[in-house]
Amino acid sequence: MTRHWIDQLRHSLRSGPCVVVTITGVRGSAPRETGSHMLITDGRQWGSIGGGNLEHQSTAQARDLLASRQEDHACEHKFGLGPALNQCCGGSVTVLFELFCEPRYEWLERCSEHAPGEVLLTTFHGGKADKWCQDAAAAWPQAVPGPVQKYFRQQLNEQSFAVFSSDGQTYFAEDLRPRKVPLALFGAGHVAQALVPLLDQQPFELHWTDSRSDLFPPGVKDFAQVHQVADPVGVVRIMPPGTAYLVMTHSHELDEDICDAILQREDIAWLGLIGSETKRRRFEHRLAAKGHTSKSLERLVSPVGLAGIRGKRPATIAVTILAQLLRDCVPEQWR
Structure with missing residues (x-):
């Protein structure tokens, strides 16, 4: 599970002082946005402010501050990303360094x-x-x-x-409120198993549904709401407005029932169905027979995954689906 920087700071201070490095200003092109955090202790680093020489120099400055033991000291430094750091971004970044020495605040x-x-x-x-x-x-x-x-x-x-x-x-x-897109994933097969660990690192509030309890890996409940239910269609009804849906169960009949329930809602953010063009055409025909209009069926995205990346390995498919979800469902400032 990805730990929020607040939780990581609290955890780190149990072992000793820690410097929080924060990007507080950006002009022009830069590798990370304002509000990006990195934590430095005597022996460890957590997070990133963009890598490269900017991060290298910032880490060195943070370690100097650690060595000084200037309790609760803070300072700002402006880095030019052109000739000064020999980075090609060309912009400038203002970085705040804060030293925390007490175990509790x-x-x-x-x-x-x-x-x-x-x-x-x-x-x-x-x-x-x-x-x-x-x-x-x-x-x-x-x-x-x-x-x-x-x-x-x-x-x-x-x-x-x-x-x-x-x-x-x-x-x-x-x-500090989590900015995440609700994502309802139906099915816990090979592609879902490859996709879920990737979602842990991204701004999604994951709801994972399957009728088979033995397919959910240990620890998944730390970052996902698991719905092990006999009737997955019922989960559609409890999802909040603005949810993105991804359907990939073991049964085409169940996939159809789930898509039918999703398309009855007017407040969905996105609907993806794993499968081929042939599967999509069959689903469109069957769902139209159930009363769904052509305009409603335009919301059905199938096949899923970025076009142009071919491959049938679950890990490859998972990466292309994640990229599509990030592009289509997540605001740029949340990524």
Whole structure:
């Protein structure tokens, strides 16, 4: 399971100090977006701010900060990605380094509770960063001025990280609510078995359905909601609006029943059906006989997977399906 950086920081501080490295500004082309995090301890690194010389230099600076033991110190550094770092991106990146030495922090404990609507607020000035974690709808701390609060509330409707600078002080707001697309996967055969581990690393809230309990691998419930039910069609009715559906059961008859139930909903984000062009044509004919219009049937994507990548190995098919899901279902800022 992919660990959120908040959880990773809490875990790392049990063993000693840790530096959190965060991209707080990007101009031009850069390998990662604002809000990307990397954690550095004496012996380990977690996460990435884009690799290359930028990450190499940032890691070295973080280790220098660790060695200094300047408790709760914070500093910003601007990196040019052209001649200075010999990277071809050509833009510039501002990076915030924060050293945490204590095993527990009030804001961190609150963040780790994962209450809905959480926002992490940071004020940075003069080598010190103060943090608050709270419900986005609640009153924000007075240390964050009203105009800044208004700006953040607007920005966090569309993105997960926002920055505001004024009078030598910088403010950061990070929306900690998981931004994931609900994905209902029907079937636990070979392709699904190859696909599910890849989904763990991506912004999907996975619901995995099959009637056979022995096919779900150990540990899958750590990152997926498993529905081991005799009637998979019933799962369609409980899925939230905006769900993407992927159908690949062991039975064509069951596939048809599931697709029929999905197409009766007007609020689906996407519907993919594994199979050939022949299977698609047969399904369109049968589903039309059940009352589905041609416009409704246009929502059925089959075959699934990016065109142009041929192969019948489950691992290959899984990669092409994941790429298609990311392209068609996930907003760019969530990827």
